Amino acid sequence: MTARGLIIGAPRSGSGKTTLTLAMLAAFRRRGVAIRAAKSGPDYIDPAFHAAATGGPSLNLDSWAMSPAQLGALASEAAADGELLIVESAMGLFDGVAAEPGRSGAGADLAASLGLPVLLVLDVSGQSQTAAAVARGFIGHAPGVQIAGVVLNRLASDRHRSGIVQAIEAIGLPVLGAVPRDERYAVPERHLGLVQADEHPALHAHLDRLADLAEAHLDLDGIAGLARSPALSAGPAAEPPMPPPGQRIALARDAAFSFIYPHHLQAWRRAGCEIHAFSPLADEPPPELCDVCWLPGGYPELHAGALAAAGRFKAGLRRFAASRPVHGECGGYMALGEGLEDASGVRHEMAGLLSHSTSFARRKMNLGYRRARLLAQTPIGAAGAFIRGHEFHYASLIDPGRDEPLVSLSDAQGRDLGPAGGRRGQVSGAFFHAIAAESDPQETSAAAEPGEV
Structure with missing residues (x-):
């Protein structure tokens, strides 16, 4: 039906x-x-x-x-x-x-x-x-x-x-x-x-x-x-919007980390992946049985003190990252950095797996579609792949850190926004939220490269 x-x-x-x-x-x-x-x-x-x-x-x-x-x-x-x-x-x-x-x-x-x-x-x-x-x-x-x-x-x-x-x-x-x-x-x-x-x-x-x-x-x-029946194509099945990042995925899920698209979860489960949720706010480390850890976006700025005090979570995340990939989107990226300033300007120590620091006290809205070219192999895709997504955050980078950039970004009109995010060892992250990989070769070739428009 x-x-x-x-x-x-x-x-x-x-x-x-x-x-x-x-x-x-x-x-x-x-x-x-x-x-x-x-x-x-x-x-x-x-x-x-x-x-x-x-x-x-x-x-x-x-x-x-x-x-x-x-x-x-x-x-x-x-x-x-x-x-x-x-x-x-x-x-x-x-x-x-x-x-x-x-x-x-x-x-x-x-x-x-x-x-x-x-x-x-x-x-x-x-x-x-x-x-x-x-x-x-x-x-x-x-x-x-x-x-x-x-x-x-x-x-x-x-x-x-x-x-x-x-x-x-x-x-x-x-x-x-x-x-x-x-x-x-x-x-x-x-x-x-x-x-x-x-x-x-x-x-x-x-x-x-x-x-x-x-x-x-x-x-x-x-x-x-x-209501009317939707006009749905009977063509060949499309590739999933995003490839699974691993077979057993440790997924942070609580009030600080909740922004994960349902179509990602559906596609990963359909591919036979296991998703193991854990709560950083409850001071839980990523499960050891997993082969990749994903920290979604959310509201870490509202829970910065609790995250800073979550010693088991931070120690477990560092131990996990020593041998397996860890990726953070937006709020997850903030938690992977060295420090996070809350709305009052108080600095809280984060996981320190990447070297940047962010602030919610020095707010600036960043909003819009983004096209990202991956600069290295990461849980969201292979080096050179193009991913479409968006940014929506008020937090700002107060220290860009010393890590290699994760992506080269352009906006929806193809304007070059430069390198963004960070990667160090098996840890990666950016404010960029991934929605879908460009799976159609014509789509990739037709879209403007960063700096062309």
């Missing part, structure tokens, strides 16, 4: 897409629907909330980082064994990077390539009939993107609702929900977005409230009726 699907889009971030997506997921699950979820673009936090609402994994579908074959294979996985697939768009529906058609990273790319209709969420606070003009602008803006219905969010009153509904229905779009303004339904946030699902107080009670909200204010039958 392949689920019928639709995409939840909006004109901008902050329109309420995540709250209303979670409300729909929770309500459909309560009704007994085999509900599935996915997220467009690079995002770790929203898919974890999706998973809590549906009871199953939520995959990322990224049209810039993933080849069409990889994207189609993951979309097929996301829709498998379900009745209804809801894909939450990132940012505004058409927001992406300047790229070849269909490879911008925007949610609209998925709508066009997979043939999925869009349910448009409009935050109508501070406007009335003008909302119809906004909706009209989305209709026909891009070929293959079908705006199939509208949900109004943050309404002030019944009078406010009636004026907007009349104006939108006059342009031929059904209004399938009208949600009043109520901040009790918002999910708490921090500097990289929402708090993590595992940290949310009384998460399941909150999801129950959101399901009640959906039942009261959304036309769930009408929304389900919009």
